[in-house]
Amino acid sequence: MARSRNPAHRLALLAAATKVIAAEGLGASTASIAREAGVSTGTLFVYFETKAALINELYVVLKSEMGRAATENLQAGAPPREQLRSMWDHWIAWAVNDPVKRHALAHLSVAEELGDDSRLAVHAAYAGIAEILERIVADGPMREVPLSFVSTLMSAIADATIDDLIANPDPSGTRSTLAFDAMWRALGG
Amino acid sequence: MARSRNPAHRLALLAAATKVIAAEGLGASTASIAREAGVSTGTLFVYFETKAALINELYVVLKSEMGRAATENLQAGAPPREQLRSMWDHWIAWAVNDPVKRHALAHLSVAEELGDDSRLAVHAAYAGIAEILERIVADGPMREVPLSFVSTLMSAIADATIDDLIANPDPSGTRSTLAFDAMWRALGG
Amino acid sequence: MARSRNPAHRLALLAAATKVIAAEGLGASTASIAREAGVSTGTLFVYFETKAALINELYVVLKSEMGRAATENLQAGAPPREQLRSMWDHWIAWAVNDPVKRHALAHLSVAEELGDDSRLAVHAAYAGIAEILERIVADGPMREVPLSFVSTLMSAIADATIDDLIANPDPSGTRSTLAFDAMWRALGG
Amino acid sequence: MARSRNPAHRLALLAAATKVIAAEGLGASTASIAREAGVSTGTLFVYFETKAALINELYVVLKSEMGRAATENLQAGAPPREQLRSMWDHWIAWAVNDPVKRHALAHLSVAEELGDDSRLAVHAAYAGIAEILERIVADGPMREVPLSFVSTLMSAIADATIDDLIANPDPSGTRSTLAFDAMWRALGG
DNA sequence: GATGAATGAGCGTTCATTCAT
DNA sequence: AATGAATGAACGCTCATTCAT
Incomplete structure (x- = not known):
């Protein structure tokens, strides 16, 4: 060999x-x-x-890692709000503790060369998040909207929060809590 | 110059x-x-x-145009919710009616060559929006958060909505209303 | 401008x-x-x-130049054998006097990137040669063979002669004459 | 080695x-x-x-094989014309039945990396051919020309014939016979 | 001997920018 | 001011060759 x-x-x-x-x-x-x-x-x-293959693979790796980080240590029986809060905290922590990965992922997410297969490959890591989201949204005002849109909305709010926290760190966590509450209200939870 | x-x-x-x-x-x-x-x-x-100068200038032009479009025909005395809704509608309409500009702007917003001065130059066109936002947020749960963050949050929600509407058009306006309501709740209005 | x-x-x-x-x-x-x-x-x-375009264009230029050189000063009314001999002499002279062009052409003729359009573009420059050849072959043993084959045969004999004359110069012209006579016999003229 | x-x-x-x-x-x-x-x-x-060594070695192998194929089953006592015709037939058959080898050899013959030693190494396989050729040419018009030139001429005619027969197969053998006769005349046999 | 990962010079081609016209 | 040919550094990628396993 x-x-x-x-x-x-x-x-x-x-x-x-x-x-x-x-x-x-x-x-x-x-x-x-x-x-x-x-x-x-x-x-x-x-x-x-090819370079495109590297970009796609890195996107899958980082995005999946982020999804996995968010759903870490999730309490199966806990109330939805607490589950979502746990996800939120882990998510924010992953991004804030590793701003380089977060920046890279921000670039990769808009890459011209990103294929549908890569976006698909990532879905598995977000199944847990989707499930929780579905339950939260089920009886609220957004129950008719496609879950993918709700999910995009949540990501948008989280990304905005992360960027803000990286730019102006807030170790007290106040801003993260405020943002979480805003998202919670948005979802109609 | x-x-x-x-x-x-x-x-x-x-x-x-x-x-x-x-x-x-x-x-x-x-x-x-x-x-x-x-x-x-x-x-x-x-x-x-340089090419970078073109990119920066185009960013300023498009982003400002978007801000101006949003604040068009604003009724000075109207209640805040109605003012925000007017802005929201104009904003969405501008982007959905001219997806090419929206797409270009999406690329420009993440351009490596974008300077802080360009980001600053755009602020004037968003003064009106900021003012309304400030009033809405004033007595709500987000009153302690920097306005810039609130503003970013709103943009994030709007952008997500726009991308969704371009991908899956919804002439009835239901999804836009649902998204507006979500944003309204998020702001704590 | x-x-x-x-x-x-x-x-x-x-x-x-x-x-x-x-x-x-x-x-x-x-x-x-x-x-x-x-x-x-x-x-x-x-x-x-592209490089391929350069190769194709150079092929057309050199091959046409060779064809034109061969048919230079052709005596319209002269007997076929004399016409062919004139062509032969001009052809050999062109190649022997400019061995660099001849070598380049030898490479170009077998280029992987050579297109059919280039081979076609060259034909015009060989119309005169073909005509003479046709007349010579008309009543001989090769009258049933496609003219293109006769033409290839003549080229093959000429190329062999040229390579030999470049390798071992023969200012007296004896070898060229001997080779011409061989070709003449081959054609059945 | x-x-x-x-x-x-x-x-x-x-x-x-x-x-x-x-x-x-x-x-x-x-x-x-x-x-x-x-x-x-x-x-x-x-x-x-090296790659060059492979190219050289393959050239020697194929070219020698071709020479050996041509002189197979040669009748020692037969008249020169019949001997040459046998060679011709075997030669053509080898190339037409194995066009891949013929194509490879065509590429190899013009390889930049082909050394004189390889060209020399092949000579042995052509000794038989040379001998016959020498006898045929001995009393004809090409008796003064170096045998190597006569040999090159014959190869050129054979190669042209082979390429033509691969491109436009002629199972009847008419074209092969016509070409052989042309060569025979060229040699002054 | 057999393997295939590792190497890095070299390739054809692109493109922001300059400048003679 | 307008033009577009000229420039050459930089790019993604290939490949003959080496060498640790």
Whole structure:
């Protein structure tokens, strides 16, 4: 057997892409990503067939990670509001503690080269969130609206909050609570 | 910078940039923008010193236009909810009736080359909106939050609504009303 | 008006491509061709959309030039054998006097990127040759064979002769005459 | 250089190179050749020091095979014309029955990396042909010309015929006979 | 010997910008 | 002012070759 593919390289490339894309946007060159990862330009293309493939894969990884972070430690039997609040807190924490990933993801989400399959691949990680959201919305004023729209709305509010908290940190958590309450009201919960 | 001799060229270039950036994203070449405008590559640089300058200027133009559209025909004495609803309707209408501008603006808003001065230059066009927002928020749960955050929140909800309406048109206006109500609740109005 | 396209650049690029391709084959880089022509890499692509376009155009230019050289000073009323001999002599002279063009053409003729349109574009320059050939072959043993095959045969004999004469010059012309006679016999003239 | 352990790999690589070069030309990558042969990229370089070495070796193999095919079943005592005709027939048959080898050889014959030693290595396989040719030419008009030129001439005629027969098959053999007669006349036999 | 990941020079092509006309 | 040819750095990607396993 030859040297087998080194998973560390794959991870290093994804981490490097996260960092470089966060800093320079999607225009970041594959050369700079490879350099940051400590491998040669050619090696990048061993692990990702094209730059577009790297972008798509990184999007799936980060977006899924964010979804998983949000649903961590969810109390199955807890009341919906508490469940949503837990999600909210984890979500905000993930983004605020790792603003580089959050920035990279913001760029990736609007990438021209993002394929439908990537957007689809991410859905699984958001099934838990969708379920909770569905229950909350079920008897409220938004019960007729497609869940995807409700979900987009929540994401929009969360993203706005995250950007605000990264720009002006608020360790007390007051602003996060206020924003959560606003979202809760919006959902009609 | 100085007002150029032929304002028609300037406008043609901005219109062309809107169309081409909406279609191809920020990667659109200056050559393709000039071609679309019916002028030469050199002429583009007579009116805009660099591509970044064009992007910034177009951002200011479109974003301001959107703000102005939102505050059109505002009834000075009307109750805040009605004022906000008027704004909301005008805002949504502007974007839905001109999805090309909306798409271009979506790209421009995340442009790497966007300067703080451009973001600032736009504020004037949003003074009216801010004023109304301030009054609405004044006695509600969000009274302690910086107005800029409230404003960002509203934009986020509006943008989500607009994208949804462009993707799945709803001539009845039901979804727009539902989204407005959600926003109204979020603001604590 | 701006600077207009400089025909000298086009010619310089074709001449440079001839020289570099003769020396290095079709693997010659566009950069080396541009350098040899004294222009920048970008300029090459102003005059030729792709490397393949340059290769095709150069093929048409050289092949046509060779055809035109062969039919130069043709005596309309002369006997077929003398006409063919004149063509033969001009053809051999063109190739032997400009071995660089001959070598470049040898490479170009087998280029993967050569299109049917280029092969077609060249035909006009060979109409005169074909006509003579037709008359010569008309009553001989090859009268049933497609003219294109006869033509290929003649080219093959000529090319072999040319390569031999370039490798081992023969100013006396003896070998050329011997080869012509062989071809004449082959054609059944 | 030293006979390698596993001759099957060597043969598989040569066969794969034949196929891939016939289809894609000399630009074919060593990786694609190795894949076609069912071995790894590294293994290719165990059997052939460089790509150029593989090309040279394959040229020698195919060209020699062609020469051997031509002189197969030669009747020692038969009249020269019949001997030449037998050669011609075997030669044409080899190429027409295996157009992939013929195409590969056509590419290899003009390879930049082809060395004089390879051209020389092939001569042995053509000794028989040369001998017959020499006898045929001995008393004819081409008796003063170097035999190598006569040989090149014959190859040129044969190649042209082969390409024509591959492009437009002629099972009746009429065209092959016509071409042979033309060559016979050219040689002054 | 066999493997295939790793390498990095090199490729064709693009494009923001300049400047002679 | 308007033009578009000219520029050359930069890009994504390929590939012959090496070498750790």
